[in-house]
Amino acid sequence: MGITRAGVFRCRCIQPARLFLRLNSSVSGASKRIKVDGVEYNTDPTFTNVTKSIISHTNKGLHLNDQHPVGILRDLIERKLNSVDNVFMPYNNFKPVVTTWENFDSLGFPANHPGRSKSDTYYINQDHLLRTHTSAHEVQCFQDLQTSKHKGFLISADVYRRDEIDRTHYPVFHQMEGARLWEHGDLDSLKRDLEVMEKALKENQTHTKLLCVSDAPAIDPEENPKQSYMTAPEVELTVAHLKRSLELTVSEVFNRKIESLREMKVANVPTELKYRWVKAYFPWTAPSYEIEVWWQGEWLEICGCGVIKQDVLNKAGFKLDSTMGWAFGLGLDRIAMILFEIPDIRLLWTADERFHRQFKRQTITAFKPYSKHPGSIRDVAFWLPEGTIGQEEEIHENDIMEIVRDTAGSLVESVKLIDSFVDPKTNKKSLCYRINYQSMERNITNLEVNDLQKEVVGRLIDKYHVTIR
Numbered sequence: 001m002g003i004t005r006a007g008v009f010r011c012r013c014i015q016p017a018r019l020f021l022r023l024n025s026s027v028s029g030a031s032k033r034i035k036v037d038g039v040e041y042n043t044d045p046t047f048t049n050v051t052k053s054i055i056s057h058t059n060k061g062l063h064l065n066d067q068h069p070v071g072i073l074r075d076l077i078e079r080k081l082n083s084v085d086n087v088f089m090p091y092n093n094f095k096p097v098v099t100t101w102e103n104f105d106s107l108g109f110p111a112n113h114p115g116r117s118k119s120d121t122y123y124i125n126q127d128h129l130l131r132t133h134t135s136a137h138e139v140q141c142f143q144d145l146q147t148s149k150h151k152g153f154l155i156s157a158d159v160y161r162r163d164e165i166d167r168t169h170y171p172v173f174h175q176m177e178g179a180r181l182w183e184h185g186d187l188d189s190l191k192r193d194l195e196v197m198e199k200a201l202k203e204n205q206t207h208t209k210l211l212c213v214s215d216a217p218a219i220d221p222e223e224n225p226k227q228s229y230m231t232a233p234e235v236e237l238t239v240a241h242l243k244r245s246l247e248l249t250v251s252e253v254f255n256r257k258i259e260s261l262r263e264m265k266v267a268n269v270p271t272e273l274k275y276r277w278v279k280a281y282f283p284w285t286a287p288s289y290e291i292e293v294w295w296q297g298e299w300l301e302i303c304g305c306g307v308i309k310q311d312v313l314n315k316a317g318f319k320l321d322s323t324m325g326w327a328f329g330l331g332l333d334r335i336a337m338i339l340f341e342i343p344d345i346r347l348l349w350t351a352d353e354r355f356h357r358q359f360k361r362q363t364i365t366a367f368k369p370y371s372k373h374p375g376s377i378r379d380v381a382f383w384l385p386e387g388t389i390g391q392e393e394e395i396h397e398n399d400i401m402e403i404v405r406d407t408a409g410s411l412v413e414s415v416k417l418i419d420s421f422v423d424p425k426t427n428k429k430s431l432c433y434r435i436n437y438q439s440m441e442r443n444i445t446n447l448e449v450n451d452l453q454k455e456v457v458g459r460l461i462d463k464y465h466v467t468i469r
């Protein structure tokens with residue numbers, strides 16, 4: 001749909017955009033300005049929905065720490081891709097506040113694209129938001145390439161999306177964006193670079209053979225067409241280079257994992273790695289694809305990618321028809337969780353030394369759980385205010401998630417809708433959510449959980465005028 005959940009593999013369920021009359025919260029209202037990474041921004045009563053707890057994540061830089069699973073993985077992929085022909089300029093320090101132009105318009109997102117909705121995205125004000133993907137920096141980096149010796153770039157950064165709460169979803173995660181350019185029509189360079197990449201890929205399959213179980217044709221005129229300024233051979237070669245580059249990335253990452261499983265003498269370590277290419281759609285690439293890897297019984301969405309649209313290159317200042325190339329966006333956290341066997345995504349954010357001292361740079365080791373603290377479950381059931389069902393004002397699930405997150409922070413393990421019905425007599429809608437409070441670091445008391453639950457309920461009533469059942 002134009003923006004995948006490349007961060008956490010599960011396909012993002014895109015809800016229709018809804019505008020809320022009653023405003024989401026915490027930093028609007030009293031304080032008229034918000035500070036993020038030392039810069040002050042005006043808030044805007046109809047747009048601001050970023051919360052203090054979200055802003056507190058903007059300076060953590062997990063991807064910069066090469067002794068943290070996310071940083072170790074970032075480092076591993078950067079090294080591998082640059083080991084082939086050393087063309088990528090790394091950018092790892094972009095700040096997360098970007099303009100709506102950078103995040104959406106520059107990439108050709110239509111005005112009504114669901115990714116722009118306030119239920120999915122954290123807005124600072126009408127013009128600024130916390131980037132929802134690293135593609136927000138593409139145009140800027142393409143501009144840089146015009147005066148650089150590099151032919152591509154790798155951007156790693158934290159990205160932000162409002163979402164559900166469970167063990168694999170967190171509103172902040174990390175992506176790596178990659179892109180590579182050629183002069184339009186320079187088939188010789190493209191062929192040469194492809195040969196080098198194919199050789200690197202072959203040499204990398206030391207422990208595990210990659211097995212492609214289904215491929216997506218480079219061009220599908222109906223459903224995944226090429227751009228008219230490129231010839232079919234140009235597209236085919238560019239796509240082949242893109243696919244081999246991502247296969248090399250997959251091979252590197254999973255090879256390392258399989259190697260470490262063998263060293264640990266784990267039984268039934270796979271000897272081959274199945275993957276598949278599927279066609280996709282992104283507003284700024286054509287044709288577009290996704291690569292998925294079969295791992296422990298399921299298809300993991302690794303990354304979205306495609307041939308960069310001419311329009312994006314033009315926006316970056318390239319002369320019309322002068323340039324062609326590919327781009328990809330890969331989610332780091334979910335892969336890190338698999339490689340390091342991390343059972344709960346919140347662990348990536350813990351300050352607990354028992355977590356951090358387990359990891360060493362450039363090394364993949366399985367996380368050893370230090371203890372499991374018991375959770376404590378609370379349900380909240382309520383009637384929505386009359387007349388809101390199916391209307392713009394109807395409370396969005398992500399708003400409920402946000403209230404729980406803003407109240408309980410990392411003390412919440414999951415929030416699930418367990419019941420929903422409409423009373424046929426009164427036409428009123430009832431929802432019941434089950435919240436599991438649990439800490440990764442310590443035991444939490446019943447008293448503490450009662451207080452948190454009371455606050456969640458209070459905020460639901462104040463903000464969304466629900467009636468508790």
Ligand code: PHE
Nearest residue numbers: 003004133304305327328329
């Ligand atoms: N930004 C896209 C996402 O988050 C991934 C992507 C990057 C797709 C670059 C194509 C090109 O899903």
